[in-house]
Amino acid sequence: MSDKKVVLELKNVDKSFGPIDVLHEISLKVREGEVLCLLGDNGAGKSTLIKTLAGVHNATRGEILVDGEPVIFSGPRDAQDRGIATVHQFGGTYPLMSVGRNFFMGQEPTKGFGPFKVYDRKKANKIAVEEVQKMGITRIDDGDRLVGGLSGGERQSLAIARAVYFGARVLILDEPTAALGVKQAAHVLRIVNEAKKRGLAVIFITHQVMHAMTVGDHFAVLIRGAIAADFRKGEKTREEITDLMAGGQNMADLEQEIEGYMEAHDGHPPKVEPAE
Amino acid sequence: MSSPAANAPADTATSGFSIGSLIRRPEAGSLIGFVVVYIFFAILGGAVFMGAPGWSSWLNIAAEVGIIALPVGLLMISGEFDISVGAVVPASSVTCALLSGQFGLPAIVGIGGALSVGLLVGFVNGMIVTRTSIPSLIVTIGIMFAVMGLTLGLAVLVKGSTSVGYVPDPLTKSLLGTFIGGMFNVSIFWWMGFIAVFFYFLHISPIGNWVFALGGDAESARNAGVPTAKLKVSLFMMSGFAAAFVGIAQVMTYQSAQVAGGQPFIFNSIMCAVIGGVILTGGAGSIIGIVLGTMTFAVVNQGIFFARLDPNVGSIIIGALLLAAVLTNDSFRALALSYATKKK
Ligand SMILES: Nc1ncnc2c1ncn2[C@@H]1O[C@H](COP(=O)(O)OP(=O)(O)OP(=O)(O)O)[C@@H](O)[C@H]1O
Ligand SMILES: [Mg+2]
Numbered sequence: 001m002s003d004k005k006v007v008l009e010l011k012n013v014d015k016s017f018g019p020i021d022v023l024h025e026i027s028l029k030v031r032e033g034e035v036l037c038l039l040g041d042n043g044a045g046k047s048t049l050i051k052t053l054a055g056v057h058n059a060t061r062g063e064i065l066v067d068g069e070p071v072i073f074s075g076p077r078d079a080q081d082r083g084i085a086t087v088h089q090f091g092g093t094y095p096l097m098s099v100g101r102n103f104f105m106g107q108e109p110t111k112g113f114g115p116f117k118v119y120d121r122k123k124a125n126k127i128a129v130e131e132v133q134k135m136g137i138t139r140i141d142d143g144d145r146l147v148g149g150l151s152g153g154e155r156q157s158l159a160i161a162r163a164v165y166f167g168a169r170v171l172i173l174d175e176p177t178a179a180l181g182v183k184q185a186a187h188v189l190r191i192v193n194e195a196k197k198r199g200l201a202v203i204f205i206t207h208q209v210m211h212a213m214t215v216g217d218h219f220a221v222l223i224r225g226a227i228a229a230d231f232r233k234g235e236k237t238r239e240e241i242t243d244l245m246a247g248g249q250n251m252a253d254l255e256q257e258i259e260g261y262m263e264a265h266d267g268h269p270p271k272v273e274p275a276e
Numbered sequence: 277m278s279s280p281a282a283n284a285p286a287d288t289a290t291s292g293f294s295i296g297s298l299i300r301r302p303e304a305g306s307l308i309g310f311v312v313v314y315i316f317f318a319i320l321g322g323a324v325f326m327g328a329p330g331w332s333s334w335l336n337i338a339a340e341v342g343i344i345a346l347p348v349g350l351l352m353i354s355g356e357f358d359i360s361v362g363a364v365v366p367a368s369s370v371t372c373a374l375l376s377g378q379f380g381l382p383a384i385v386g387i388g389g390a391l392s393v394g395l396l397v398g399f400v401n402g403m404i405v406t407r408t409s410i411p412s413l414i415v416t417i418g419i420m421f422a423v424m425g426l427t428l429g430l431a432v433l434v435k436g437s438t439s440v441g442y443v444p445d446p447l448t449k450s451l452l453g454t455f456i457g458g459m460f461n462v463s464i465f466w467w468m469g470f471i472a473v474f475f476y477f478l479h480i481s482p483i484g485n486w487v488f489a490l491g492g493d494a495e496s497a498r499n500a501g502v503p504t505a506k507l508k509v510s511l512f513m514m515s516g517f518a519a520a521f522v523g524i525a526q527v528m529t530y531q532s533a534q535v536a537g538g539q540p541f542i543f544n545s546i547m548c549a550v551i552g553g554v555i556l557t558g559g560a561g562s563i564i565g566i567v568l569g570t571m572t573f574a575v576v577n578q579g580i581f582f583a584r585l586d587p588n589v590g591s592i593i594i595g596a597l598l599l600a601a602v603l604t605n606d607s608f609r610a611l612a613l614s615y616a617t618k619k620k
Contacts, residue, residue: 056499077501088499094492096560096609101485106500108482119482148613 004031006068007201008053008084008170013062015045015052015225022048024226026062030170035192035202037212039245040222046205047089049222050172053203054086055079077106085167089174089205092159095148099140102147103128103162131161136187152179160188164195171195172203177211189215209242221245305604306552306568309597313572317579325582332459333581338574339467341544342567343522346474347515349549349566353478354490354511355558356412360401361519362542363423364394368523369533370431370440377442377533378435386442387452387524394520395513397423402509420542428535438535444528453528463525470518475563487511491558547594548573551601553608560609572597 008030015023022045030036038046051057053064055073063070066082073079079086093102101108104124110117125143132140135157140150147155156179163171173192177185192215195202206212212219219236221229221244229236229244236244318326344361351358368390376386401419405412431438444453454462478484486507489497498504519541527533552569554561573594580590 051499054499075501075503076499077503080501086499088496091493091496092499094489094496094559095613096492096555097485097488101488105485105489105497106502108485110482116476117482118480119485146613 004033006030007032007066009065009068010053010059011063011065013049013052013059013064015048015057016060022225023052023059026225026227028220028227028230030201030203031218032169032201033196033199034217035196035204035215037216037219038203038205038222039207039212039219039241041246044222045225046222047174048225050086050174050203050205051088053079053170054084054088054172080107080166083168084170084172085163086172087156087159087163087174087176089178093147093155096146098125098144099132099147099150099158100125100128100143102158103131103143103165107166127165128158128161131165132158135161135191136184153181153184156180157184157187160191164191167195167200170201170203174205175207176204177206177208185211207245209238209245212241212245213238303553303562303565303568305601305608306565306572309551309601309604310568310572310575313575313579313593313597317575317583320585321579321582325579328457328459330578330582332455332457332461334571334574334578335464336461337577338570339461339463340522340525341541341548341573342467342570343463343470343518344515344541345545345548345552345566345570346470346563347511347518348545349552349554349561349563350474350478350487351412351511351515352491352546352549352554352556353558353561354487354508355494356405356508356511357416357546358398358401358512358515359413359416359542360397360420360423361515361545362538362540363420363427364397364516364519365523365526365538365541366533366535367397367423367427368393368520369527370427370535372524372527373440373442373533374430374434376444377440383444383448387448390524391517391520394516394518394523396516398513398516399509401516402512405512406505406508424536431533431535440533441531442527442533443531449528452525453530461525461529463522463529466521466525471563471567478563483507488559491555491560544573547598550605551597553601553605555605555609556602569601 006029010026010028013023013026014021026049028036038049040046048057052059055076055078058072064073065071071082073082076086094105100121101124104127109120109123109127111120111123112118121143129141129143137154137157140154140158147158150158156176160173160176163173171192173188176188180188189211192202192204196215196217202215204212204215217233219229219231219233219241220227223244321330324330344365348358348361371393372386372390374386375381375389376383397419401412401416404410404415404419408415428438431440450462452462452466456462478487486497486502486504489500489502490504490507494504519538522541523533523538548570549561549566550556550569551572552561552567553565554569576590576593576597580587
């Protein structure tokens with residue numbers, strides 16, 4: 001096991017939405033300078049878990065500890081104030097607002113006199129553009145641009161740059177590479193590594209085994225809201241991880257099934273609902 | 277007021293002025309609309325319309341609806357409607373007249389009571405909208421009927437009639453209900469004050485950002501730590517307050533409060549905001565735009581009489597303006613968004 005300091009810990013956390021139980025008895029340790037990859041099929045509860053860590057939801061049962069102290073987040077702001085920054089799976093940007101205003105949403109830089117605070121547009125735009133360019137999106141050079149005019153990947157990069165900028169201790173990324181091209185995805189992985197080197201704890205959710213294996217130090221697999229496997233880098237092979245990510249199914253069997261189908265259907269692959 | 281280019285969220289110009297960046301500003305359409313409409317009525321209405329009688333008549337109308345259109349526009353930017361203003365105006369008038377007229381309490385008590393009614397209605401609206409998933413359109417319609425019923429019931433119970441008289445003391449009257457030079461209602465100055473405060477709130481203070489975010493993507497705003505529920509309740513309370521203020525100004529001006537007659541404010545305030553470039557789906561708009569929209573509305577509303585046109589023509593013009601505004605709002609938004617992709 002690692003000897004690095006535990007920043008964030010979950011002890012037997014349950015989360016239900018009314019009668020729907022989504023998370024069961026989740027216990028996890030997130031260490032500084034490490035990347036925890038959270039894996040699992042669609043609907044396994046990954047986003048729900050990180051929303052609980054981001055202060056969006058409160059755990060129904062169980063404890064969350066920050067630096068060993070039990071905490072109950074009063075809201076996303078509270079979690080942010082404790083240095084936990086999150087990029088949520090969907091949204092996160094406001095199309096009709098400028099890059100600068102998007103970047104600083106909820107944490108606007110102000111200048112001003114006494115009680116009259118003034119939004120510091122110059123400063124916001126400058127920092128936003130700098131941080132986004134650091135992500136490799138050099139096309140954004142004007143903080144006044146509306147985010148609606150950016151591509152999906154550029155928006156995602158903006159959201160990540162924002163979290164990196166505000167993530168003092170824990171950086172949570174929910175499928176950050178899903179909308180990205182190969183180059184931008186590589187960039188995000190580099191940033192994850194960079195954050196790790198700087199001593200941040202990173203929680204990284206992805207459906208791509210390669211991405212997970214590139215950056216992960218520690219892996220946790222969720223199946224129907226419970227931790228089905230919890231292991232460290234090098235303890236499992238790529239095939240084993242792939243099977244676990246598919247919800248415990250044997251992917252080799254699945255592939256054979258598909259081949260069988262193709263033979264029976266003149267070589268046409270079965271129609272698959274596109275994965276998100 | 278500060279320079280507008282520095283503040284609107286959709287600001288696209290960084291340095292210097294260019295036709296392109298001016299035209300992309302969300303207020304551009306409203307400004308053009310106002311100028312066209314004003315010139316049209318100036319030609320038809322002639323010198324009288326362009327002189328003090330004309331200006332005072334449309335500014336008086338603009339001030340009344342404008343004070344309400346500001347917070348209603350803000351709510352629309354945040355993605356909500358407030359229909360209940362139509363009931364708060366008379367409710368506040370009647371409250372003020374009952375307290376200070378019927379019961380002879382000091383004017384300040386009547387004013388305070390009336391403003392409290394507005395704040396309370398706004399609070400109830402906000403709580404229901406944020407605690408349930410009922411759309412604000414429905415919530416505030418329901419609240420409007422409830423408040424109308426209560427107002428009527430109260431007036432009939434206490435006064436035994438649907439109108440309550442009140443003669444304010446000279447100081448109160450001069451502050452809230454007098455005509456300067458016999459023509460310009462003091463409300464015009466109050467409106468300017470409201471404009472300044474709302475301009476600061478939306479475009480200068482950091483909280484303005486949150487209002488736009490509410491309409492843009494409320495869920496993300498909440499995740500980013502914006503106190504969305506609190507903010508929404510505050511916005512509803514602002515519109516309740518503003519509607520109550522207009523109710524007070526009315527009773528001070530006309531020295532009598534009517535239980536009915538607030539309904540025109542509902543559509544007029546929404547129209548002013550839309551003509552002013554507020555996008556119906558939320559997320560965009562500006563104070564300057566709402567003010568221009570209000571002025572345009574008022575010019576048409578009063579210009580009709582100066583131009584000796586059939587009032588029905590006025591309704592047609594307003595309707596056409598509204599449609600044109602919605603269309604241009606959409607294309608201005610598209611233009612603003614295209615900025616990033618065009619400039620390589
Ligand atoms: N607010 C909610 N109310 C009720 N059920 C919810 C809520 N949020 C999530 N769920 C349910 O919880 C389960 C887990 O959802 P979650 O979004 O955490 O999955 P996920 O692992 O992130 O999936 P994906 O890989 O598709 O993003 C789903 O069945 C979902 O329907
Ligand atoms: Mg998810």
